Amino acid sequence: MRFTVGPFFPLLALVATITTTACSASGETPAQAAGARRENGPPAVPVSTARVDRKSMPMAISVIGTAEAYSNVAVHAQITGELTSVDFKEGGDVQKGEIIFTLDFRPLEAALQQAEANLTRDMAQAANARSSAGRYEDLQSRGIATSEQADQSRTTAEALDATVLADRAAVANAKVQLQYATIMAPLSGRTGALMVHEGNLVRANDTTPLVVINQISPIYVSFGLPEGQLPDLKRYMAHGTVAVEAAAPGETETSRGRITFIDNAVDPTTGQIKVKASFPNEDRRLWPGQFVNVTLTLTVEADAIVVPTAAVQSGQQGTYVFVLKPDKTVELRTIAVEREAAESTIVQNGLTGGEIVVTDGQLRLAAGSKVTVKNGPGGPGASSVTAARGVKAAP
Secondary structure (H helix, E strand, O other): OOOOOOOOOOHHHHHHHHHHHHHHHOOOOOOHHHHHHHHOOOOOOOEEEEEEEEEEEEEEEEEEEEEEEEEEEOOOOOOOOOEEEEEEOOOOOEEOOOEEEEEEEEEHHHHHHHHHHHHHHHHHHHHHHHHHHHHHHHHOOOOOOHHHHHHHHHHHHHHHHHHHHHHHHHHHHHHHHHHHEEEOOOEEEEEEEEOOOOOEEEEOOOOOOEEEEEEEEEEEEEEEEEHHHHHHHHHHHHHHOOOEEEEOOOOOOOOOEEEEEEOOOOOOOOEEEEEEEEEEOOOOOOOOOOOOEEEEEEEEEEEEEEEEEEHHHEEEEEEEEEEEEEEEEEEEEEEEEEEOOEEEEEEEEEEOOOOOOEEEHHHHHHOOOOOEEEEEOOOOOHHHHHHHOOOOOOO
16 A cells, blocks of 8 residues: 655644644643643632621511500590680690690580579578478477378478489589580690691581590500410510510611510411510600511520521531631531521531631532632731731731
8 A cells, every 4th residue: 555645744744843842842741731730620719708706696586567656545525616726736745634625615604504593593492392391290290280281391392302403413514514615635645637726616526536646655566476486475575585676667776665465366367466565765766657677686695606697508418608728728517507687697506606607609619619718707818907906817
């Protein structure tokens, strides 16, 4: 068999010569370079980290509640008459016993005077009837008057005595009606919108109140608690450790109160039980009808192991975190979570205080992966930060 060498043979020989020369210049063969890349492994993964803390953590329940007036009264007129004066500022505060409305009392004064006049008249007639009855009894005893006349005189006297009693009741009622012409605040609180103004005719027990007064110091906050958390609430209330805080949305300062009411049954439609807490509310921070964020702190767990919730991952092997090792690799550590509190997670076991866990970048990690810390403890600036705080940095 014959082989024919074409015109490209000198070019192939030149390429082979260049390749051999390049390998000789670097000192490595292509196989050696590939092996070096396998030994170095993939590039380090940038991550964020946080330190595992040991600190006191509250066991809290967060719900949405509604502020309610501690007490409220819809003020109605008990008599019919013209409204002659309004003695408070609409939307202002009033004190219990303070005069807030005055009705035209002239017809009521006249009715009282008439009742007193009737009483005086009937008292005089009753006195005369008793004297007559006494005389007829004396005449009957001497045989001058008949028994019928004596009985009639005695009956007349007793009837007039009863009339006097009725007149006294009429006088008392007229005085009460006269008192109704002056309407006083039944409690201390804040007035709402004024429904009737001076000069209007108001009617007794009308459906529309003159004004509504809400007592807002103290104030209630009502909220629903899931029935599954009721046993914990009752248990910690028995120990006297439950604290209640409430704040309007967007506010950082909270009001502190105490639980004063737990309903006697769970609502079967919602699976919740109604709970009320009372707050002094002296600063008027809470307002009736307002939605508020309620936090029930059942107890405070001392010396708890706490990590950011962002560090906790879930997988086939259970709940785990990536722990940063001194050689800048990570260890996959299985943990047992006790509970979550806001952006923190309380760990039952699997971690110790002071360890560093990865909080961002876990998707690219596996056990033993190399990392570079871009944010958090364990990064390039950790030694200088530690030294600045007065702690000697590790060599």
